[in-house]
Amino acid sequence: MGESPSKKTDMISSLEEFNTIEQEVPLAPYTTWNIGGSAEYFWEPTKDELSDVLRYCEQNHIPVHFLGRGSNVLISSDGVDGLAICTRSSLQGIELQDDVIHAEAGVSMPVLANFAASYEIAGFEHLICIPGSIGAGIAINAGLAAHGRKEIGDSLIDVTVMNRSGTVFKERAEDLELGFRTSNIPDRDLFVLSARFDGSARGTEGEIASEMHTHLRKRKSKQPLSVPTAGSTFKNPSNGKSAGWLIDQAGLKGYQVGGAKVSEVHANWIENTGTATSDDVLDVINHVKRVVDDEFGIELEIEIRVLE
Numbered sequence: 001m002g003e004s005p006s007k008k009t010d011m012i013s014s015l016e017e018f019n020t021i022e023q024e025v026p027l028a029p030y031t032t033w034n035i036g037g038s039a040e041y042f043w044e045p046t047k048d049e050l051s052d053v054l055r056y057c058e059q060n061h062i063p064v065h066f067l068g069r070g071s072n073v074l075i076s077s078d079g080v081d082g083l084a085i086c087t088r089s090s091l092q093g094i095e096l097q098d099d100v101i102h103a104e105a106g107v108s109m110p111v112l113a114n115f116a117a118s119y120e121i122a123g124f125e126h127l128i129c130i131p132g133s134i135g136a137g138i139a140i141n142a143g144l145a146a147h148g149r150k151e152i153g154d155s156l157i158d159v160t161v162m163n164r165s166g167t168v169f170k171e172r173a174e175d176l177e178l179g180f181r182t183s184n185i186p187d188r189d190l191f192v193l194s195a196r197f198d199g200s201a202r203g204t205e206g207e208i209a210s211e212m213h214t215h216l217r218k219r220k221s222k223q224p225l226s227v228p229t230a231g232s233t234f235k236n237p238s239n240g241k242s243a244g245w246l247i248d249q250a251g252l253k254g255y256q257v258g259g260a261k262v263s264e265v266h267a268n269w270i271e272n273t274g275t276a277t278s279d280d281v282l283d284v285i286n287h288v289k290r291v292v293d294d295e296f297g298i299e300l301e302i303e304i305r306v307l308e
């Protein structure tokens with residue numbers, strides 16, 4: 001059984017009554033692509049009010065969009081209706097108790113990696129180079145595909161989630177159907193509030209630092225880290241070839257529509273050269289999918305989430 005939401009929402013007549021909810025907030029600065037129009041309503045959630053807000057939105061058919069650090073989303077340049085709930089600056093608690101790391105949804109994966117390293121806990125090194133929040137990271141089971149699959153779900157014990165009715169409950173990692181960049185969290189519209197990770201694996205300070213350094217060094221040479229992107233655009237197909245290799249072999253590096261361009265550094269990344277709109281990015285995505293399908297008979301599936 002979960003906790004019951006309070007009765008407060010029965011007395012609320014509009015979202016404006018929640019003092020900390022803002023209106024018409026441009027979302028581009030909340031994304032790594034720097035693309036996106038305004039959210040009708042925008043909120044950096046507090047734990048105390050979250051269930052009331054979600055329940056109010058559910059009862060009043062107000063669309064809700066979860067946003068972490070915006071490093072895996074393409075937000076419509078026309079903006080989004082409803083409420084964007086963003087944890088970039090909220091839900092930032094992290095602590096260690098009896099070899100278990102407790103982290104709230106807004107904690108970034110590099111912060112989690114550094115926190116684990118500071119206690120000489122091994123197994124979190126790969127998260128140093130994934131710039132998202134742990135809430136989103138668990139929802140999509142973020143991780144590294146190269147050199148043996150490593151994912152945030154590997155050390156996950158359980159998550160505390162809230163549903164759209166404001167009810168809070170725990171789910172064990174094994175019940176989340178964690179797969180390659182998937183879990184069953186998005187399909188069930190659940191908001192990840194916090195997570196517990198197994199922190200019992202030990203390494204030396206030197207070993208952990210060296211592994212994190214190796215991950216960061218490899219990235220610098222192979223990925224366009226100094227321009228606005230959202231990391232990998234497409235999931236790697238299951239036939240062994242990477243999406244980047246297929247796009248490169250199809251001759252699409254440098255392909256550009258408006259301000260959106262297939263990166264010359266890594267073909268699975270789309271760069272915002274400065275003026276890209278969400279439509280520019282979608283046009284590039286659709287062209288890449290068409291050409292790769294024509295050339296190789298492979299249907300690429302997007303890894304990024306589109307919010308419109």
Ligand SMILES: Cc1cc2nc3c(=O)[nH]c(=O)nc-3n(C[C@H](O)[C@H](O)[C@H](O)COP(=O)(O)OP(=O)(O)OC[C@H]3O[C@@H](n4cnc5c(N)ncnc54)[C@H](O)[C@@H]3O)c2cc1C
Nearest residue numbers: 066068069070071072073132133135136137142143192231
């Ligand atoms: C330079 C760069 C490198 C990257 N490298 C990697 C990599 O190596 N591996 C990898 O997997 N990804 C990588 N990414 C993509 C991205 O960082 C991850 O997908 C990350 O998990 C997204 O986290 P976020 O907080 O930015 O999520 P957002 O982009 O804000 O949201 C992503 C999705 O999660 C949902 N969501 C957000 N918060 C919650 C919550 N609390 N509960 C439930 N759902 C939520 C959103 O609704 C959305 O559908 C990279 C991105 C960049 C820009």
